[in-house]
Amino acid sequence: MSRRYKLEPYSGPQSRYRCPKCEKSRCFTRYIDEDGNYLNETVGRCNHESSCGYHYPPKQFFQDSTNYTYTSHEHKKSHNKMEQQINTIDILK
Ligand SMILES: [Zn+2]
Numbered sequence: 001m002s003r004r005y006k007l008e009p010y011s012g013p014q015s016r017y018r019c020p021k022c023e024k025s026r027c028f029t030r031y032i033d034e035d036g037n038y039l040n041e042t043v044g045r046c047n048h049e050s051s052c053g054y055h056y057p058p059k060q061f062f063q064d065s066t067n068y069t070y071t072s073h074e075h076k077k078s079h080n081k082m083e084q085q086i087n088t089i090d091i092l093k
Contacts, residue, residue, distance in 0.1 A: 005031045005058040007045060008038075017044070022052040031058050040065075 007029045008015055019028040020042050030044040043061045046054035 003033055005033050005039065008032045016047075017041070019046040019048070019052060019054055021054040022046060022048060024048065024052075027052075028054075 008031070010016070010029075013026050015029075016026040017028040017030055018025045024046075027047040028044050029047070030041065031039045033039065039058055040061060043056050043058055045056075046052045049055075
């Protein structure tokens with residue numbers, strides 16, 4: 001159950017967000033998972049390390065929250081896969 005998360009690579013101003021702590025725009029880097037899905041909007045790191053210092057790593061986030069929406073997203077994904085398999089079986093009949 002261990003996934004790898006990383007800070008989103010810089011791909012232009014649109015890849016930088018408003019920091020939830022100091023509320024400055026385009027200074028906040030969010031974490032993404034292996035598939036490029038964003039974690040919660042509060043999970044990330046602020047560029048203003050000296051003045052703000054906000055850093056909320058995924059590990060900390062998962063410790064804080066057992067009710068994460070990503071889990072339900074994963075369930076939905078596997079459900080769709082199951083539906084696809086059922087459709088395939090129908091075709092084979
Ligand atoms: Zn900040």
